[in-house]
Amino acid sequence: GENVEQHPSTLSVQEGDSAVIKCTYSDSASNYFPWYKQELGKRPQLIIDIRSNVGEKKDQRIAVTLNKTAKHFSLHITETQPEDSAVYFCAVTGAGSYQLTFGKGTKLSVIP
Amino acid sequence: GAGVSQTPSNKVTEKGKYVELRCDPISGHTALYWYRQSLGQGPEFLIYFQGTGAADDSGLPNDRFFAVRPEGSVSTLKIQRTERGDSAVYLCASSLTAGMGNTIYFGEGSWLTVV
Numbered sequence: 001g002e003n004v005e006q007h008p009s010t011l012s013v014q015e016g017d018s019a020v021i022k023c024t025y026s027d028s029a030s031n032y033f034p035w036y037k038q039e040l041g042k043r044p045q046l047i048i049d050i051r052s053n054v055g056e057k058k059d060q061r062i063a064v065t066l067n068k069t070a071k072h073f074s075l076h077i078t079e080t081q082p083e084d085s086a087v088y089f090c091a092v093t094g095a096g097s098y099q100l101t102f103g104k105g106t107k108l109s110v111i112p
Numbered sequence: 113g114a115g116v117s118q119t120p121s122n123k124v125t126e127k128g129k130y131v132e133l134r135c136d137p138i139s140g141h142t143a144l145y146w147y148r149q150s151l152g153q154g155p156e157f158l159i160y161f162q163g164t165g166a167a168d169d170s171g172l173p174n175d176r177f178f179a180v181r182p183e184g185s186v187s188t189l190k191i192q193r194t195e196r197g198d199s200a201v202y203l204c205a206s207s208l209t210a211g212m213g214n215t216i217y218f219g220e221g222s223w224l225t226v227v
Contacts, residue, residue: 006154007176041214042220043116043203043219043220043221043222044155044203044216044218045218046216046217047194049215049218077132089155090155091154097168098143098145098160098167098168098210098211099157099160099170099171100147100155100157100216101157102154102155102156103154104153104154104156105152105153
């Protein structure tokens with residue numbers, strides 16, 4: 001089955017700096033790559049996603065890049081703010097599958 | 113409703129007891145999913161419904177777990193003979209239809225503690 005590795009597990013940045021979280025996956029047929037943000041005790045919320053026919057997608061301060069050859073994709077958050085502090089999960093869906101396979105999460109702390 | 117609704121939000125039960133967790137998806141969403149999230153981990157897939165039928169139950173850990181969606185809307189996850197290892201947050205999610213590109217919306221989860 002699909003295997004998703006996410007790094008780092010924790011990340012602390014100063015307010016205003018950038019944060020980068022990286023995920024690698026094992027199934028080369030995977031074709032959908034969402035990122036979820038989860039605050040403590042709350043539901044995971046989709047913040048951005050990318051499909052396999054696109055290399056990069058940006059939404060204001062958030063961007064995701066995909067390298068299908070290397071089987072990795074990354075979340076980039078610029079100009080971080082304290083409200084960006086949360087756990088971020090990457091996920092992957094394979095071709096013909098409706099299952100999301102999640103990484104183990106990255107706890108991001110933005111220090112004011 | 114405005115979002116995916118799950119009840120109960122918290123459940124404490126004794127080992128060996130039977131538990132039911134309910135999920136009310138976003139109105140009009142035909143696809144419904146159950147995931148389980150243990151502390152410090154990402155959600156793990158359990159089962160997926162398209163309409164009334166379980167299209168993929170490959171994530172259910174054993175035959176103590178069962179889920180239904182009799183009318184294609186509300187779903188119930190049923191756990192028999194609960195064990196301490198079943199303690200986790202059970203997340204329900206829904207999407208307009210199944211398939212890539214359909215945003216999956218999660219509920220707040222049902223926190224199950226087996227003592």
